[in-house]
Amino acid sequence: MSNTPPASPAPVASEHIDLKARNVSFSWEDTPLHWLPGDPFANHTINVLHLLLPAGERWFVHVYKQVLPYITDEQLREDVVGFIGQEAMHASAHDDVLPHLKRLGLDPTPYTAQIDWLFEKLLGDRTLPPGAPRKWWLMERVAMIAAIEHYTAFLGNWVLNADELDRRGADPMMLDLLRWHGAEEVEHRSVAFDLFMHLDGGYRRRARTWATAFTALVFLWQRGSRYFMEHDASLPPGSKASVGQFYRSGRKGTLPSTGAMLKSIPTYLSRTYHPSQEGSTAQAVAYLASSPGANGGARG
Numbered sequence: 001m002s003n004t005p006p007a008s009p010a011p012v013a014s015e016h017i018d019l020k021a022r023n024v025s026f027s028w029e030d031t032p033l034h035w036l037p038g039d040p041f042a043n044h045t046i047n048v049l050h051l052l053l054p055a056g057e058r059w060f061v062h063v064y065k066q067v068l069p070y071i072t073d074e075q076l077r078e079d080v081v082g083f084i085g086q087e088a089m090h091a092s093a094h095d096d097v098l099p100h101l102k103r104l105g106l107d108p109t110p111y112t113a114q115i116d117w118l119f120e121k122l123l124g125d126r127t128l129p130p131g132a133p134r135k136w137w138l139m140e141r142v143a144m145i146a147a148i149e150h151y152t153a154f155l156g157n158w159v160l161n162a163d164e165l166d167r168r169g170a171d172p173m174m175l176d177l178l179r180w181h182g183a184e185e186v187e188h189r190s191v192a193f194d195l196f197m198h199l200d201g202g203y204r205r206r207a208r209t210w211a212t213a214f215t216a217l218v219f220l221w222q223r224g225s226r227y228f229m230e231h232d233a234s235l236p237p238g239s240k241a242s243v244g245q246f247y248r249s250g251r252k253g254t255l256p257s258t259g260a261m262l263k264s265i266p267t268y269l270s271r272t273y274h275p276s277q278e279g280s281t282a283q284a285v286a287y288l289a290s291s292p293g294a295n296g297g298a299r300g
């Protein structure tokens with residue numbers, strides 16, 4: 001292939017750990033619709049995770065199960081199996097929030113139906129002939145997952161360090177769901193990228209699928225925020241999501257800052273990028289050891 005990168009990704013010193021899915025338990029009865037007091041826009045923008053992740057992470061699992069036979073590195077294969085277990089648990093934990101939102105008067109079903117269609121049909125297996133076309137589409141999706149995992153690790157790292165959410169009195173159950181998930185995203189942040197590099201690693205494919213994934217994420221996220229803001233009957237009529245609110249919440253620290261989001265672009269597109277260069281496995285593991293949801297649950 002002509003697109004072999006002249007420089008190769010540079011992992012930081014190995015901090016490999018065995019990945020395992022943790023059983024978690026959350027109960028939502030006492031979590032209010034505005035679980036983040038005083039910032040409904042940030043509240044609902046973070047809530048979009050519950051709309052996108054169940055279908056998205058099940059799609060990761062679906063794709064990765066097809067990829068397992070192509071992996072020739074035993075350690076990587078074990079990592080991918082651990083990754084599959086963790087993502088399946090994430091999907092189901094976020095799924096459990098949706099009926100609670102519906103009980104509180106915010107029915108997510110019209111939006112999640114579209115997301116399900118996107119992942120199951122548009123990004124599904126398609127009826128491609130066996131051989132090269134089928135393999136091409138599989139590798140395209142493997143690369144797309146690596147790009148998406150750049151952002152799940154980015155968000156995981158952000159939420160683990162988002163002290164402003166604590167200062168504003170965010171609901172402890174929701175915060176624990178977000179931080180348990182975020183910590184596992186940081187913990188397994190290298191797997192999707194390592195898998196992509198192992199199976200293909202072409203720079204043009206990395207850049208192309210990043211562009212697709214980034215555009216889709218921005219589009220789906222702003223649509224999800226708008227959907228929640230417009231259907232939340234407790235907000236003043238005419239409440240809308242806007243870029244300005246995203247910028248302001250980022251400055252306050254209730255969402256990632258616009259600057260950090262923009263900086264994440266050249267980071268992923270750098271030819272020496274490796275996910276281990278960002279985030280702290282030690283911090284993630286420490287959070288997981290103390291997470292109420294990952295250690296028996298129950299609201300304290």
Ligand SMILES: [Fe+2]
Pocket residue numbers: 057086087090152181185
């Ligand atoms: Fe996840």
Ligand SMILES: [Fe+2]
Pocket residue numbers: 087149152184185188
């Ligand atoms: Fe992940």
